[in-house]
Amino acid sequence: MYSLEVKNLTRVFRIGGMILGTKLTAVDDISFKVEQDSPWIMSIVGESGSGKTTLARMLLGLQEPSSGEMLINGQSLDSLLKNKRDFYTKVQPIFQNPFTAFSSRRMVISYLYETALHLKIAPNRDAAEQIIKEVLHTVGIEINYVKDKFPNQFSGGELQRICVARALITKPQFIVADEPVSMIDASLRMNIVNLFKDLKTNFNVCFIYITHDLSTANYVSDYVAAMYRGNLIEFGKAQDIMKNPSHPYTELLMESIPRVGKRWDDDMVLPDFESKEYSAVGCKFATRCRYAKDICHQMPSPMVDISNTHSALCFRHCGYQAQ
Numbered sequence: 511m512y513s514l515e516v517k518n519l520t521r522v523f524r525i526g527g528m529i530l531g532t533k534l535t536a537v538d539d540i541s542f543k544v545e546q547d548s549p550w551i552m553s554i555v556g557e558s559g560s561g562k563t564t565l566a567r568m569l570l571g572l573q574e575p576s577s578g579e580m581l582i583n584g585q586s587l588d589s590l591l592k593n594k595r596d597f598y599t600k601v602q603p604i605f606q607n608p609f610t611a612f613s614s615r616r617m618v619i620s621y622l623y624e625t626a627l628h629l630k631i632a633p634n635r636d637a638a639e640q641i642i643k644e645v646l647h648t649v650g651i652e653i654n655y656v657k658d659k660f661p662n663q664f665s666g667g668e669l670q671r672i673c674v675a676r677a678l679i680t681k682p683q684f685i686v687a688d689e690p691v692s693m694i695d696a697s698l699r700m701n702i703v704n705l706f707k708d709l710k711t712n713f714n715v716c717f718i719y720i721t722h723d724l725s726t727a728n729y730v731s732d733y734v735a736a737m738y739r740g741n742l743i744e745f746g747k748a749q750d751i752m753k754n755p756s757h758p759y760t761e762l763l764m765e766s767i768p769r770v771g772k773r774w775d776d777d778m779v780l781p782d783f784e785s786k787e788y789s790a791v792g793c794k795f796a797t798r799c800r801y802a803k804d805i806c807h808q809m810p811s812p813m814v815d816i817s818n819t820h821s822a823l824c825f826r827h828c829g830y831q832a833q
Contacts, residue, residue: 512546513583514580515543515545515580516581520575520578522536523536537564540565540741542742550710550732551730553720561739563689563720566720569587569686571594599681599682602686604674604688606689619642625676626679631681666695687717707730733747734748739795743759744759746821747820751820756822
């Protein structure tokens with residue numbers, strides 16, 4: 511069984527000084543569960559400032575939650591993190607910018623040896639080289655091409671594939687990929703996305719794919735979690751959400767995807783960051799929502815089940831007829 515469960519997860523940051531500063535709830539009491547017998551890919555989608563990267567950092571143990579709990583395959587993240595070496599054999603990151611993942615002063619392959627040896631995946635350098643050779647081949651790069659080269663001798667796409675190979679050295683159960691294609695040329699992005707699909711099947715690894723790009727999320731995902739201003743506003747199987755987006759914000763994301771034969775509506779512009787929306791009493795999307803009623807501004811929206819595999823944080827689906 512491959513499962514990830516998040517229970518009432520919250521992360522609060524303080525902005526400014528102790529006296530005049532304000533609190534910002536970057537992740538606001540979110541809960542979801544993904545569980546199935548085969549590996550899966552879950553995309554966490556949303557614009558900048560939605561809280562998706564903060565959620566990713568908490569899943570990686572890089573940021574402590576203010577409250578709540580996370581469980582991987584039934585084990586709490588807190589208990590797994592007591593042995594960080596063991597944790598990082600189970601959970602591996604792929605970060606947004608492959609150019610900052612490596613020092614310009616070190617050969618790239620040294621990082622792969624370091625991962626294999628420090629996490630005790632290989633007992634010696636010869637064994638580590640065999641593992642490195644295999645994982646590089648898996649991502650379409652041969653070890654002789656990587657040897658004796660520094661980061662500036664690779665393209666962004668090549669470096670990101672090397673980052674994927676490095677993550678595979680431990681044969682992890684989960685890979686958390688934070689905007690892994692945003693810094694790569696558009697013509698090469700699908701290579702990485704297709705690689706995730708292949709690895710899911712061939713390596714039995716689950717991916718948590720953080721992205722603002724709903725088109726790649728639609729293509730690669732089994733599940734989608736949409737976030738807005740720290741709230742989980744829609745969650746479910748990808749095909750359910752793509753066919754029937756049930757929160758106004760998810761509708762807006764879907765409408766903003768360019769399609770062949772359809773003119774782009776210039777009015778469909780995603781909003782800039784506004785910190786006051788994080789502290790809104792009611793729905794954080796209400797000021798921008800085409801369906802908003804008075805109740806939406808007065809109290810938090812409930813999470814409503816659309817189906818057994820689909821839910822949305824919206825009053826529209828709970829039968830409340832507010833004026």
